[in-house]
């Protein structure tokens with residue numbers, strides 16, 4: 001009998017991306033064939049996101065669109081949007097199976113039960129009381145050069161604008177042995193770089209009985225033979241102390257690129273956001289990293305137009321960002337997320353003002369990136385080439401500058417030293 005075909009659609013963050021790979025692996029292990037979205041499939045899995053109201057809408061639209069294209073497909077909605085908006089999702093008639101985040105690990109079983117009984121199936125267990133990390137085991141279904149590795153789930157921070165703790169539950173960390181085993185297996189398949197990911201990786205180890213923390217994990221991962229690079233996912237600045245940086249600096253595989261989620265450069269706004277640091281603490285973190293690594297690249301996320309953000313507060317943010325001089329900033333216009341404290345705060349900011357503030361910061365980010373890139377022209381850098389596009393090979397330096405070069409030899413999945421000849425070889 002021909003294998004049933006399953007296709008995947010992923011919205012949202014790197015954790016979701018990892019979990020899509022994990023679910024794909026489960027289907028492959030059970031004799032299914034994973035196919036590209038353009039191919040005709042028997043089952044479609046939509047791994048939804050709920051980080052903004054817009055993500056909810058996108059999740060709903062995608063689900064309806066898939067069923068519209070193929071009315072016979074078994075349509076599965078799984079993940080964060082389902083987890084926090086159960087009633088809403090259950091009412092969407094096109095969906096056959098509605099599964100929460102805890103259910104991802106047993107997805108094949110649920111799909112097979114549905115196929116057998118043809119009864120709409122809803123299974124969403126409570127994530128808020130989930131104490132153990134749910135381990136998918138070693139996943140070898142991944143990209144060719146870089147693999148996202150999930151080391152942690154959940155968040156205990158409750159930032160006032162964020163719904164994620166309700167979709168993901170409390171902090172749960174993955175056993176180091178399981179992480180090491182997975183990386184060892186993918187390295188054997190040729191993977192050169194891993195991206196350490198979680199919902200809040202700064203909290204890694206918080207739930208362990210011993211004192212094993214993220215830095216201990218990184219020290220252990222650095223010892224893995226044939227692994228070339230370890231990249232860290234988004235970090236909360238409070239993790240980065242002098243001791244952390246000092247230990248980190250001894251690990252030669254760590255990429256000198258850190259994404260520090262700042263969100264605002266104004267202390268009053270940070271307080272309303274319920275972020276747990278001040279701008280001066282953040283500045284110290286930046287100093288520590290820059291003192292340690294002369295080629296470090298820092299990127300960040302900023303929210304503009306947070307409730308009650310005055311012109312004066314925004315200007316504080318702008319000036320702070322000028323001082324810090326990030327390589328790149330991801331700018332988000334605040335949009336109220338139903339179910340969060342910030343959504344019901346007074347002083348919601350007008351859309352036009354948000355747009356103006358966003359534009360101003362996007363311009364600053366572009367200027368910064370351009371100035372940084374200029375410094376790399378004529379310099380020799382080490383690049384891991386990930387893919388070929390036309391005549392060009394594209395890849396990233398260790399500190400995350402994206403470059404493309406022409407080459408007659410196959411550079412895919414090779415780490416190579418090159419000299420950046422001109423601006424066109426850097427991708428913004």
Ligand code: SF4
Pocket residue numbers: 155156157158159162163164165199200
């Ligand atoms: S740290 Fe804040 S923004 Fe990040 S997932 Fe936790 S609650 Fe959300």
